[in-house]
Amino acid sequence: xxxxxxxxxxxASYLLTGPESSEALASAGLPVPEQVLSAEERSGxxxxxxxxxxxxxxxxAGVTAPQSEWCFRRYDSVFELKGEGxxxxxxHLCQYDFRQLKPGxxxxxxxxxxxxxxxxxxxxxxxxxxxxxxxxxxLNETFSAVLGDLxxxxxxxxxxx
Amino acid sequence: MKVFDCPVIGPRPISEFDYIxxxxxxxxxADEPTWAAYVFNRxxxxxxxxxxxxxxxxxxxxxxxxxxxxxEVVRFIDLEEVRYDIPA
Numbered sequence: 001x002x003x004x005x006x007x008x009x010x011x012a013s014y015l016l017t018g019p020e021s022s023e024a025l026a027s028a029g030l031p032v033p034e035q036v037l038s039a040e041e042r043s044g045x046x047x048x049x050x051x052x053x054x055x056x057x058x059x060x061a062g063v064t065a066p067q068s069e070w071c072f073r074r075y076d077s078v079f080e081l082k083g084e085g086x087x088x089x090x091x092h093l094c095q096y097d098f099r100q101l102k103p104g105x106x107x108x109x110x111x112x113x114x115x116x117x118x119x120x121x122x123x124x125x126x127x128x129x130x131x132x133x134x135x136x137x138x139l140n141e142t143f144s145a146v147l148g149d150l151x152x153x154x155x156x157x158x159x160x161x
Numbered sequence: 162m163k164v165f166d167c168p169v170i171g172p173r174p175i176s177e178f179d180y181i182x183x184x185x186x187x188x189x190x191a192d193e194p195t196w197a198a199y200v201f202n203r204x205x206x207x208x209x210x211x212x213x214x215x216x217x218x219x220x221x222x223x224x225x226x227x228x229x230x231x232x233e234v235v236r237f238i239d240l241e242e243v244r245y246d247i248p249a
Contacts, residue, residue, distance in 0.1 A: 095174040
């Protein structure tokens with residue numbers, strides 16, 4: 001069993017919009033999700049469809065970036081929650097019931113009061129959380145505090161036995 | 162916590178939504194009293210109301226038909242149903 005960890009992860013983020021966005025993704029060899037508010041991942045690339053003609057792409061280093069006039073670079077802060085118990089941790093941060101979030105599901109909701117996108121990775125089982133980089137410090141602090149509280153509850157020290 | 166049962170994205174905390182108000186169609190060619198009534202008056206009686214809701218995390222706009230007496234969302238309205246042309 002892996003202990004619960006929260007790490008920041010490096011992903012180059014892009015927003016694609018306009019009628020040519022799906023072609024731009026396809027020609028870069030990136031997946032093109034069919035359903036709005038769904039996502040697909042493929043070898044280091046995560047692409048979510050956030051509107052009729054709008055996509056978000058989060059790419060690991062080395063993955064070819066899409067090229068299009070209406071492709072804009074984003075600088076999202078991306079956190080990765082991995083290990084046992086992230087559902088319990090998220091219950092402290094968000095009102096959404098994460099027991100119903102299946103691997104491969106994409107979600108956009110409020111986490112600790114911040115608008116975030118979330119993705120439940122299929123292979124690793126980790127939860128990715130992305131947000132505006134202006135909230136990076138706040139989210140880092142909040143995640144660490146909740147993680148600390150949960151660890152303290154699980155491993156009580158001292159007191160009467 | 163109050164939950165807003167959105168027919169499109171499912172039940173979500175109402176704190177994620179902004180309530181924008183009743184869906185209304187401006188009386189384009191009307192006289193001044195009609196315009197004044199449109200600008201200053203609202204239907205306050207309980208019943209079925211078409212309303213704009215904005216979901217902040219997804220950045221998406223929804224039109225819902227809501228029973229304001231029971232506080233229940235009845236159905237999701239396609240935006241094509243409420244669109245109108247602005248005279249040039």
